[in-house]
Amino acid sequence: MPLLRNFALHAGGANVIPDLTTSTLGLPAPSIFHRTLTSFTGLDCMDGHVNLLYVALEDTFHIGDCWEYNGAHGYLRVHLPEPIIISNFSIDHVALRLLSAPARKRSPKDIVLWGLVTDPSSLDTLHKSETRSPFIFSTTGKLPSYIKPGMDRFVKLATIHYNPSTASLHQYQPSAIDIPVQTVIIEILSNYGGPTTCLYYVGIHRENYK
Numbered sequence: 001m002p003l004l005r006n007f008a009l010h011a012g013g014a015n016v017i018p019d020l021t022t023s024t025l026g027l028p029a030p031s032i033f034h035r036t037l038t039s040f041t042g043l044d045c046m047d048g049h050v051n052l053l054y055v056a057l058e059d060t061f062h063i064g065d066c067w068e069y070n071g072a073h074g075y076l077r078v079h080l081p082e083p084i085i086i087s088n089f090s091i092d093h094v095a096l097r098l099l100s101a102p103a104r105k106r107s108p109k110d111i112v113l114w115g116l117v118t119d120p121s122s123l124d125t126l127h128k129s130e131t132r133s134p135f136i137f138s139t140t141g142k143l144p145s146y147i148k149p150g151m152d153r154f155v156k157l158a159t160i161h162y163n164p165s166t167a168s169l170h171q172y173q174p175s176a177i178d179i180p181v182q183t184v185i186i187e188i189l190s191n192y193g194g195p196t197t198c199l200y201y202v203g204i205h206r207e208n209y210k
Helices: 032-041 053-057
Strands: 066-069 074-084 088-092 108-117 151-159 168-173 179-193 198-200 201-205
Touching: 053 066, 053 074, 053 201, 074 201, 088 108, 088 151, 108 198, 151 168, 151 179, 179 198
Parallel strands: none
Antiparallel strands: 066 198, 074 179, 088 168, 088 201, 108 151, 108 179
């Protein structure tokens, strides 16, 4: 499968909003100022030894350079630089042979990709069981100002089972929904038995971009 442009790269303009993302392991509860600073700069001024969630939006990585959070279930919310019709979704991980047994268990396992749909006419054609309210993913009870709580919905685009023991980079094709989205959520449902979960790399792609 040919490599496609990754619209989820932080260097390419992708951004993260902490209110829709699981708390990073090792960080204290952030203040409003800290959340704002992090969302704009990707830098953390409270603990320089913690990998922030932006590490999963970079195209190079090394052992330990992953976004880590407590438990198996978590969310990573990515705002793309522009609305796109997603053609591919990719996940990458450090080769398991290079990791210790405990580190291998922290690999993500079952993952759901959600896309925010803001067009009411498009939502009318979708089955309600495949959509979710944005509040379900909020960690603070708040939403970004551009999301309309009573109208916008997250639509399930893909459900995957990730196996890091095979080839490291995996590309998946989401459901054929011909709807542009700019905000996506990567929901990790489970890992391989670890007390925490590490996400090294995620890619959101579109074919035939100009």
